Amino acid sequence: MNTAGHSEATAPRGLELAPFRGLRYDPDRVGSLAAVTSPPYDVVVRPDGLHHLQSADPYNIVRLILPQAGTPSARTEQAADTLRRWLAEGVLTADPEPGLYVYEQCDDAGMLQRGLIGALRVSDPSEGVVLPHEDVMPPVVAERAALMRATSANLEPLLLTYRGNGVTAEVIERTAERTALLSTTTEDGFHHRLWSVTDPAELALVQSDLAGHQALIADGHHRWATYRLLRAEHPSPSPWDHGLVLLVDTVRYPLRVRAIHRLLHGLPVAEALSALDGLFRVTRVEKPLPEALVTLADSACTGNAFLLAGDGAFHLVDRPDQDLLARTVPTDRPAAWRTLDATVLHATLLEHVWHVPEDSPAHIAYIHDAGATVAKAEGDGSTAVLMHPVREEVVRDLARQGVTMPRKSTSFGPKPASGLVLRALDL
Structure with missing residues (x-):
């Protein structure tokens, strides 16, 4: 052979x-x-x-x-x-x-x-x-x-x-x-x-x-x-x-x-939302999970968007402050990478706003199922961050350029x- x-x-x-x-x-x-x-x-x-x-x-x-x-x-x-x-x-x-x-x-x-x-x-x-x-x-x-x-x-x-x-x-x-x-x-x-x-x-x-x-x-x-x-x-x-x-x-x-979601151990939703004041728009979404994910998908069409959960409700987090992104997102990679939701989550939210180390299992878990992520967050007072999936062609184009995405950005299946x-x- x-x-x-x-x-x-x-x-x-x-x-x-x-x-x-x-x-x-x-x-x-x-x-x-x-x-x-x-x-x-x-x-x-x-x-x-x-x-x-x-x-x-x-x-x-x-x-x-x-x-x-x-x-x-x-x-x-x-x-x-x-x-x-x-x-x-x-x-x-x-x-x-x-x-x-x-x-x-x-x-x-x-x-x-x-x-x-x-x-x-x-x-x-x-x-x-x-x-x-x-x-x-x-x-x-x-x-x-x-x-x-x-x-x-x-x-x-x-x-x-x-x-x-x-x-x-x-x-x-x-x-x-x-x-x-x-x-x-x-x-x-x-x-x-x-x-x-x-x-x-x-x-x-x-x-x-x-x-x-x-x-x-x-x-x-x-x-x-x-x-x-x-x-x-x-x-x-x-x-x-x-x-x-x-x-x-x-x-x-x-x-x-599909997306891979995050569970932020030890970070209550109220604390996570408070830290976003003036940095992102936050909108309470009074819908069940399937419809809340549709709202997330709609918002993700126009820019970075996330859905926070864990306190019995859903909170759409979108429209980040552009000055904040300019200060926190590395500029040494292509625009397609800089504008990824996962990039903004890791470089801006986790590192600079919430101070959550991305490689510490004591602080963060990566979960493929949205419902399981929400249930675990509600069970232990943590924050679930639900993500919208990125398209396969974006992943392949970046990979061919030798550009890696933030960890656990996608779930192919x-x-x-x-x-x-x-x-x-x-x-």
């Missing part, structure tokens, strides 16, 4: 997606495939979601991706022990031959997404093959790296997008007409199917097609940074040269882009379910 050695140093390599022997749950050993899956580790809403998943099945994947113990080292040791035990018991078994996996997600509303899961060569940023669009938090990378070292496994794929509509798409469509390896429906209503592509001719077609493409990280910046860290720790060639990804062609299957296929590095 690799290009000839003499050309590697000079030829542009593009995306290199290698087949691997997937680790999959034995359906006869678990309650159901749906019951052992989970959203990606950073989407599980704690603690309720975690406890719900743990109780769904004793073999739920959260016991690997989010082990629960008193110390970081105990958590990683627990995950490693759990994985070894599941392998020894035959709960997880390796497929007999390497393949790329066609993965399909669909729902009853007509949404259909298909992509390829494989082991992607971990490239350097200078190659411009995999484009990040967000910064990462070093403590999260360190945590994910410790977990991967301990388990010697990629436990869940990150999500990459590319613009293709070529041969790879045709291979995917042909494969999806065959009998699937697995089929399950998760409680969120999504139907999941998985196939394996093992034919050498088809694998060669995919590799040749992908070699001319670059990819955008849609979800999984911390896992990609972890792959890069672990690759640097191991002499090449090694299994750590590759990392598990789901690659989706958004020409054929456009993703949905649907995200792959964790637990359908894993990659053990020692296979």
Whole structure:
């Protein structure tokens, strides 16, 4: 599957997606495939979601991706022990031959997404093959790296997008007409199917097609940074040269882009609003959440806008003072970056108005579900900051310029379910 050695140093390599022997749950050993899956580790809403998943099945994947113990080292040791035990018991078994996996997600509303899961060569940023669009938090990378070292496994794929509509798409469509390896429906209503592509001719077609493409990280910046860290720790060639990804062609299957919301621990709504006096317009919104989000979307069409919640009401925060923005937003990046809601939130509101450190879990949480963010804020007297999503083309254009967005700016979806296929590095 690799290009000839003499050309590697000079030829542009593009995306290199290698087949691997997937680790999959034995359906006869678990309650159901749906019951052992989970959203990606950073989407599980704690603690309720975690406890719900743990109780769904004793073999739920959260016991690997989010082990629960008193110390970081105990958590990683627990995950490693759990994985070894599941392998020894035959709960997880390796497929007999390497393949790329066609993965399909669909729902009853007509949404259909298909992509390829494989082991992607971990490239350097200078190659411009995999484009990040967000910064990462070093403590999260360190945590994910410790977990991967301990388990010697990629436990869940990150999500990459590319613009293709070529041969790879045709291979995917042909494969999806065959009998699937697995089929399950998760409680969120999504139907999941998985196939394996093992034919050498088809694998060669995919590799040749992908070699001319670059990819955008849609979800999984911390896992990609972890792959890069672990690759640097191991002499090449090694299994750590590759990392598990789901690659989706958004020409054929456009993703949905949603916002990621903020929960500001220890900052009451009244205090947050008081600090905005004279700096932003604040309007009380007497509507339920779905309609309040429509109000936010309307306001976001004309400028920066946010929705604050946590005191039983919603407060639209918009029309920032231009002098305030000029003083607080860095001017060394393009206008498209300077005017992002996430930029204004982090550079102006968090840093200068509310003095909330963006990388401190004690002060801020990043939550994908608006309703859960509001409920948590109301439950502990905190402030929920609800965001409006940015368009995919804005994200891609900035990434191509080498400009990263503020962390947790976007949520592309649907995200792959964790637990359908894993990659053990020692296979």
